[in-house]
Amino acid sequence: MKSSNWITLVIAVVVGIAAGLIYGWVVSPVEYVDVTPGIMRADYRADYVLMVAEAHQREQDSETSARRLAMLGSDPPAKIVESALIYAAQNGFTENETVVLRGLLNAMQTYQPQGNNAP
Amino acid sequence: MKNLPRNFFLPLFALLVGFGIGLAYSWVISPVEYVDASPALLRDDFKDQYRIVVAASYASAHDLARARARLELLGDADLIGALSAQAQRMVGVNESDSNKRALALLATDLQKGVVSIPATRVSLAPTAQPTAATLSPTESLVIQTSTPTAETIQTPFAMLAFTLTPRPTFTSTVSVGAPFALIGQDTVCDPGVEAGLLQFTLLDSRRRQIAGVEIIVTSIAGEDHLFTGFKPEVGNGYADFVMQENISYSIRIVEGGTFINNISAPSCADPNGKKYLGGLSLTFQQ
Numbered sequence: 001m002k003s004s005n006w007i008t009l010v011i012a013v014v015v016g017i018a019a020g021l022i023y024g025w026v027v028s029p030v031e032y033v034d035v036t037p038g039i040m041r042a043d044y045r046a047d048y049v050l051m052v053a054e055a056h057q058r059e060q061d062s063e064t065s066a067r068r069l070a071m072l073g074s075d076p077p078a079k080i081v082e083s084a085l086i087y088a089a090q091n092g093f094t095e096n097e098t099v100v101l102r103g104l105l106n107a108m109q110t111y112q113p114q115g116n117n118a119p
Numbered sequence: 120m121k122n123l124p125r126n127f128f129l130p131l132f133a134l135l136v137g138f139g140i141g142l143a144y145s146w147v148i149s150p151v152e153y154v155d156a157s158p159a160l161l162r163d164d165f166k167d168q169y170r171i172v173v174a175a176s177y178a179s180a181h182d183l184a185r186a187r188a189r190l191e192l193l194g195d196a197d198l199i200g201a202l203s204a205q206a207q208r209m210v211g212v213n214e215s216d217s218n219k220r221a222l223a224l225l226a227t228d229l230q231k232g233v234v235s236i237p238a239t240r241v242s243l244a245p246t247a248q249p250t251a252a253t254l255s256p257t258e259s260l261v262i263q264t265s266t267p268t269a270e271t272i273q274t275p276f277a278m279l280a281f282t283l284t285p286r287p288t289f290t291s292t293v294s295v296g297a298p299f300a301l302i303g304q305d306t307v308c309d310p311g312v313e314a315g316l317l318q319f320t321l322l323d324s325r326r327r328q329i330a331g332v333e334i335i336v337t338s339i340a341g342e343d344h345l346f347t348g349f350k351p352e353v354g355n356g357y358a359d360f361v362m363q364e365n366i367s368y369s370i371r372i373v374e375g376g377t378f379i380n381n382i383s384a385p386s387c388a389d390p391n392g393k394k395y396l397g398g399l400s401l402t403f404q405q
């Protein structure tokens with residue numbers, strides 16, 4: 001085979017790969033429809049933590065709150081709340097919301113898991 | 120011309136192979152990673168959990184507009200329908216009663232478009248004065264103070280008006296924990312209604328339907344826990360249960376402790392004399 005033919009083949013393969021990547025990443029990327037909460041956008045995560053904090057304010061049930069926070073990932077609950085507090089400070093959450101989040105943070109910092117994984 | 124097929128197909132084949140490699144890499148080996156997903160993309164079980172947290176948060180903060188906005192993030196075409204459907208799924212499963220009650224309350228409030236106030240315990244500071252101030256009959260938020268160290272309970276599911284002006288002369292109808300009385304027991308002989316359907320309607324002292332009230336139905340087959348408000352399209356104080364033939368049931372309204380027994384599905388007859396299992400409609404009022 002002539003060298004010019006090899007060059008043509010290599011160029012064809014490279015062009016094919018490029019076209020495949022563009023198609024797979026841009027034109028028709030993998031669509032996620034059943035995602036886990038761990039990859040939610042930061043504002044949604046912070047709002048979710050705020051909801052947990054608001055519920056905790058009434059329920060005062062650290063076990064339930066920790067279980068709800070665990071939906072956001074494997075980080076310790078206190079760390080998840082800390083991240084939400086940082087987001088809250090940077091994005092103009094109200095004083096009341098910040099207080100509620102701090103209340104949850106205090107609860108999670110002293111929370112000791114009971115080993116109960118019931119939903 | 121002799122070399123045309125080879126000159127043409129070989130590069131085309133190479134192009135296709137390259138395209139396949141590129142596709143495999145972009146779809147399988149290194150697909151697009153979503154890092155900023157919205158709640159609408161959550162798996163169904165996570166969406167259920169999300170709704171529970173929205174409802175629990177609402178039960179604490181009583182911010183209906185915000186609860187609605189949060190639920191809208193899930194992308195449900197029918198917010199109330201999705202809540203009701205989840206509430207129905209939760210009946211009989213290992214889910215806490217407070218979660219069920221919170222969902223029912225939120226579904227009901229979204230349906231009505233107004234905020235309800237669930238029964239909450241308020242511990243008063245030792246310096247509180249033993250005075251009471253309430254609102255007008257149409258503004259049924261009840262503000263209570265009490266003797267030092269007393270613990271009071273607010274009216275369950277009282278409607279919160281938006282322009283409240285306290286008028287201290289009105290005598291409130293605080294009915295927290297007040298027992299429900301059976302004020303109506305009607306046999307339902309309608310072939311179009313599910314056989315053995317036991318329907319509950321719970322009313323407060325002002326004859327308004329109350330959501331979130333727990334009812335326990337007990338029989339030899341076991342115990343079922345129902346909550347009013349899971350079918351807001353029927354009524355906020357409505358709940359139902361399907362009775363079996365020749366089985367006697369006991370009913371307990373958890374709030375107030377009302378108990379009745381020997382409830383069973385009646386026998387009905389159609390115009391041709393053919394018998395079928397009828398239903399019962401029970402109405403309770405505080």
